[in-house]
Amino acid sequence: MATSPRMEILLNFTQEKGLQYAQSKQLVSTQKICDCGHSMCIRPSAAFKLDTVCWRCTMCGTRMSVRKGTFFEKSKLHIHTILQIMFDFVSQTPVTTSANFSGVSTGVAIQWFEYCRDICTSKLLKDKKKLGGTGHIVEVDESLLFKRKNNVGRVSRQEWVIGFYDRTAKLGFLRQIPDRTAVTLEAAILENVEPGSTIFTDEWRSYSRLTSLGYQHGTVNHSEHFVDPVTGVCTNSIEGYWSRIKRKVKHVSGSVGNMKWSHVDEAMYREAYGMKTDTAIRNFNLFLTHVTEKYPV
């Protein structure tokens, strides 16, 4: 009987195959050199109860966890269980469902979803670069992304966010800003947009000095759409980007009150690396390569 791609993956998430699969994806090393200079082998070990195997030096007998230095190092879960949760995270399974499927508490699954978000954040930081450049149109817009309750749970604090969208390269991202004074907005633009770019903003007065900072500046009334000077086409890419991110964040957070910035990172990550819902297997494999970038073995 034919096996579905999903089933093929799930079959690897068993006690017998979990480690092997993790090795095949370079999440766990396939070879190791002992401090004494000799090679180590993976051998059965009663002392390493969780994995039932460990690295063992062929010369001096030194033993070491197969998880040392890996994404799995700090956990007491089986590797195959963690892989299941990672797959659930990438395929946007609700965290409570993931906990249920993999037989862990909701708290543990929540923790692992956060570790997965750390991977998203790290990858975004690693690939971070300015948008725009000569000939590029970058739309810039600031907005209140969410209101966060303080510890007491009563007073809401405003969280300003500035959004950038390079219409030419079709790339965007959001950055947190403390306020929307001219100094703050200009600093954010200088940090995130290449000089020489054409920047479209709304008519907010804080953007009035952009020309003197080395940009070409066009403004629009907020109710209108940006008009592309070449094609004459009206678009408003930044608003489309905002709404896609907000929709993803809402999906993850459940409600705005539960939202954390790591949820925004996750949403930006999914957008930036093309993680569409109909490419789950490809998404998972891509995510695993990003894990190996943070935890090279």
Ligand SMILES: [Zn+2]
């Ligand atoms: Zn040794």
